[in-house]
Amino acid sequence: MPHDHEAILQKVRQDLPTDELLCDLADLFKIFGDTTRIKILYALLESEMCVCAIADLLGMTQSAISHQLRILKDADLVGKRREGKTIYYHLSDEHVRTIVAQGFEHLIEEQMPNP
Amino acid sequence: MPHDHEAILQKVRQDLPTDELLCDLADLFKIFGDTTRIKILYALLESEMCVCAIADLLGMTQSAISHQLRILKDADLVGKRREGKTIYYHLSDEHVRTIVAQGFEHLIEEQMPNP
């Protein structure tokens, strides 16, 4: 007979958020989980930028960048501002900075040789 | 003639981390960007758990969970402990808690109606 773990299961089930919330959370991190998007976000940490500047910076197509910016915008991670023909993108809030920073810290500690 | 943005580009290029680091960062977030893995991590925030308990909790195959646990382990996000036939998984550090919490905060503010 298989072993029992109803006790733990009940406890965990109680505190587990709804499926929908957990999916939303995964979707958010999915956005950070792409090299191109991470680079865009990192660049925007420094200063607002127009699309072609980002494309130039990353050595990628304007189209590719535009597609990614759309995803970032849909997730409310960036916002835009028009100035003539040019559109400047910027971070919409400071959460990006904190989230990225936390990721960084984990990477650093991970690469440390054990003391 | 296309418009100029060398000034900003130079500044940003200076402070942009190496490609390798940015990829590692994206890879880290990629791990959080899957519903199954987020759920596993969330469960482990509460208490350590054996594989079949997690499978039971999420209503998924033992095999599927095992595959995901391997990914989490390779990324040093979880560790394991053997007790007879059973193997208990636990979070390897508290960064998971902080990273997830930050993601949460963004979600909450995002869903707020503007004041």
Place this chain on the structure above:
DNA sequence: CGTTCATATGAATCGCTGTTCATATATTAG
């Protein structure tokens, strides 16, 4: 040793997603 329970692993499949290409929209200049 052989059986049972718990977990791991490898191959195959199938859906998702990032890029490309072609084209559309928008703004400014002439």
Place this chain on the structure above:
DNA sequence: CTAATATATGAACAGCGATTCATATGAACG
């Protein structure tokens, strides 16, 4: 209005990755 620049978008394609299925490993127990 036409041309040029800047960005957006849609369809198509390719590669990756999560699950499934079958099977292997590993431990305890008689």
